Amino acid sequence: MGFKKFTKKGGKASGKSRMGPRISLRKSGSVGFNHATVEEYFEGKDYVECFHDAVNQKVGFHPNEDETNDSYKVRKSEKESHGAQVNCRAFMNEFDLVPEKTTRYKAEWDSDQELIVIDLTDPDHIYNS
Template identity: 75%
Template sequence: MGFKKFTKKGGKAGGQSGIGPRVSLRKSGTVGVNNAAVSEYFDGKDYVELFNDAVNQKVGLHPRDDETEDSYKVRKSDREGHGGQINCRAFLREYDIVPEKTTRYKASWDEDQELVVIDLTDPDHVYNSN
């Protein structure tokens, strides 16, 4: 059969993977935002307010350029092609949505609500490790 060369999907490590904007909920109590989501939704926005829709099992992230009493800092990576994270353990615990394993969701923009929305009933990927 022979060797087949592995080709990186996005060029640089941690770069655009071509999967589009994704948000991950982590067991550690953080929310990961991939590079595509940071570029599309958090350009110039360093803070986020978080919303929960328990009935429809959705989470909303409202990107902000200013800090508010209820906002969290979006810690963007200094490494090119990497996304960011939000340390929001209290939010995840309050609504009992801390996952057993890191779980990734497709992120979409809700124009009416001005929120980045993830549907907790439709995970994109569940990682084997935490």
């Protein structure tokens, strides 16, 4: 089936990490991007569109320079070497992606889909709190 773009309901008109790009799905319903992810994929891009591939159990993020009806604002930390977060609870709830415990995944670029992709079947770390 492939990726299905999430469409928002109601919408509207330094240090490099040694572990590389990582994305966390948080129990709060937000998504966290580590510094390496922000540095590699979000230079000059302050918005992201979210995608879900139920068949392959993957989530994709498409960085954008401009806001769209379906994009979320990427809130980048002003602290050096810190990452960013996206408050996208509607997306997370729509596809039942809110974990019981915050879970981190390796992030990889899919050049065919033009998405940063995480594989939900292969978590990198599950946090205890």
